[in-house]
Amino acid sequence: MSAPLLQASGLSLRFGAIAALDDVALEIHPGEVVAIVGESGSGKTTLLRVLSGLMRPEAGTVRYRDPAGAVHSVHDMGEAAMRRLHRSDWGFVHQNPRDGLRMRVSAGGNIGERLMAVGARHYGGIRAEATAWLQRVEIDPERIDGMPDKFSGGMQQRLQIARTLVTHPRLVFMDEPTGGLDVSVQAKLLDMIRGLVADLGLAVLIVTHDIAAARLLAHRLLVMRHGRVVEQGLTDRVLDDPQHEYTQLLVASVLAA
């Protein structure tokens, strides 16, 4: 197997008495989709934020391998390098599209921002790229100059994904990307994400409440509880033959529903 893109070990972080992360270790390889599941408050968002360098752990390290193969400690790389990373080789898709979009900038401008941030200076080229990405996420390219606040929730989320993927990141963090959406819209979005991941060979670390979504998308599954990873393994193995009693409960509750 190729060297991991991201490798974390011994991650711990407390908020007062709450252990949001308790000695968490994790690896993700190029092209791999890893889902993080667990009940509310189990530390999923905190883990994503710590792994992506948005939050500093009290203990532990996160190592990132850049496209040239050099390994960096995520929490020691400095703000400028961190920003550069977050708009080139990494992406972050927020649950609420408002957190990931500029609501007062057109759809085309939203997609173009990351291109311009990494140096694109040809208007026509930026526009062509934005048009292609709108098509790719199934938004009518006619709406390139439309404002995101006029878009439906599902469209906003697809726009956020287009904006994130336009610089061809190798690793994308997603925090419940289908969270606030209707069930039918969720299914369509998941399908789209699955297609993009396969086409682009993305590595994705996705937080979800939805076991069915995890089964559809993820190669591997991590089950969190009280800030600890209680079980992890290949998705089918974990879901068909859960070892930890909490995972058994989680799977049973989905089957019952």
Add this chain to the structure above:
Amino acid sequence: MTALGYNFGYLDENTKRMIRRAILKAVAIPGHQVPFGAREMPLPYGWGTGGIAVTASIIGTADTLKVIDQGADDTTNAVSIRRFFAKVTGVATTERTGEASIIQTRHRIPETPLRQGQILVYQVPMPEPLFRLEPRLAETRRMHALADYGLMHVKLYEDIARHGHVAISYGYPVLVGGRYLMSPSPIPAFDNPKMDRMPALQLFGAGREKRIYAVPPYTSVRSLDFEDHPFVPVRADAACALCQSRESYLDEVVVDDQGGRMFVCSDTDYCGTRQSHREAAE
């Protein structure tokens, strides 16, 4: 001490020293906004206290001062500031661009090219070029520190998408020395190319925000644009009604109460000089 009992240049020596330190730092880091801590100056609003503080700190007995407002030497503000400095320093004043060693300006750069040894002092109402795009000051500071100016290009992109061109007529953003994004104060975009590699020193003073920034002589100043939508300095497509110039920046003025209008140079010294040369030639 001058006749009125003020210190030379009106400001006390400590304040002047503090401002000079800020100016030196600003010259050392072209385009970077340097804070200064001068006490409030008891001056009327609209006088451009930032520009006055800078001029007061650099002016010496051998200087000749010119003051313009929107290109003109004869507006109320320009006249008041010129008289003020004449009183508190006793230095010579002039309306001729070529004769001045210091030119304090609001909203224009003179048409006559400036030369080495001259200093152009801009009055700046808002020093932060990103303030309309990012209201959080701490964040704009971080963007400058990291040269993270993608957001300004997003604004230009949005303008072109909406209007077909960049819709910024005044205070068009520039990149100084290939590093810092800077607001050239609300001069017309037409004046931007004059800032590039100008032989004179350019100093910018923002009174309310207490910021000074500078463009040292011969520094590159580039107006932001796209390869396929290059920056174009625009002027009205007309000749000055008084001197017939087709190169200068024009103001449209109302000439009668029938709605009659004409275009005249905004730079009164440039226009007047051209007119007298024409008369002499006739």
